[in-house]
Amino acid sequence: MTEPKKKTINDNMRRTCFFCSEIIEGKKTQEHIIPDSLLGKLGIKEETITGKGVFQYSRVKVPAHKDCNSNFGSEYENEILKLLDEPEKLFEEIKKEESGISIIYSPDNSSTSLISTWLSKIYYGLFYNDYLKIDDLEHKETSEKIINTDNFRMIQNAYKDGVGFCLPSSLYVFKSDKDFFDLRTFVYPKMIMIKIKNWFSFWQ
Template sequence: MRLNFIYFNFDKSQLIKNLNKVDIKEFLEDNLKKINSKCFICFCDLGSDNLSKEHIIPKWLFKKFNQTNGEIKLGNSSNLKYQRLTIPACKDCNNGLLSEIEQDFKLILEENFTNLTFEDELTIAQWTLKVMLGTILKETILDKDIRNRGEKILSFEEIQKLIPLFILLQSVKYETKFENGKPWSLFITTFDSEDYDYQSHSFFKSASFKFGKIGFTITFDDSGYYKKAITNEFKFTNLSHKQFIVLAYSFFSLRSNELKDLTAHKEITSNILLIKNKKLFFKPKILLDKNFLTKYNHLIEIYQKRSNVNS
């Protein structure tokens, strides 16, 4: 079976038609259950002749920002070095499609995310999804407790909630028609320091990257709502590292309240920031300058307006 065209209605966040009349949701669910022996892009069977490993955080990135010993925290509170954060992929996808995405993304980064076309934004979205969903799939492979093998960090039932994002990732391989605008909101941000950082919450469909003094926050499956609500004049610029984390978690909290079955009531710890649930949003326990606080509160107002429209 081979798909060659995917057609989305993003207002409904689901596939509604493709040329071969294939149920892409069922196709993905069937293959994601066997991801340890499948390529996570094309889902072909992997064997000794075509098996390779895709670095979820690409080598060029952690070398560029001196993150060779960098780590990511997994769902079982363990840390995994970027070097070991890999996912099975076939050689064709790894050396072809994924390599092309990496090269295109590097060029966009080198241009500091300026003058972005729709195709550029799609590349950023695809690259981010590769990182977010690759990490999620890694957690379905790794044991939750190495002393008690069998139970994985994440179950297949949990990642089923992310099927819309897995469908969007298939745009790497298949021609995709977009209706009703972009299925994401993308915000380019600037910073006052040169370090690298990455914050994401796949189940809240948002991620933030800091590549030195330039970066972005992206939130998926919102029909571009937040980007439409926040005008082009409303920009996050010259942020401190703490403000970067506040901004990332602001989007996590806003999106969590849109996903009623996933709304968090536990405390979330992220390095230097502790955030607690406060009614409509997580209120950062951190002092913010007046300019940034104004923008942060504007995000809250946008969320409240959207909630009133959807209620």
């Protein structure tokens, strides 16, 4: 992992916006990394995500400007929730799109673009949350290596400019016979796996 040209880490991370990396001068909001409404639909608000830390899914949050939270976190994720309401349709849409290449796109464009941008937010958001809240020094250093990179800075700029995920990546989607929620993150390679209902995806 290369050292970033502009560092994400500063002395006031609890008042640094996850989406734009600028200091929050006024009132800050807390952005749910996994949408609260999705947690409610799945009935897992009080269930825990375990790793070096143990957090209820509903408590995995990062600081954000009110506008950044609203523009990306709320309005954008409404589109994601609509897609996830019909996993069979989403699966077919992504299959149809797999032969195309999006050079630049906005959050209201293809399903592949939407899901890739959303999964990037969850991946980096989980490590951002861990960096802020976990005392284990080794894991804190690992989290810093993930978020204190040019890759994350580029993604933050894409969030800020409203153009969606902007790095080369791979998105794989499968159907599953089992209906449950699961989530896993990996450091080497950088990857997230998520299982929602009978829809299973991993992004790297």
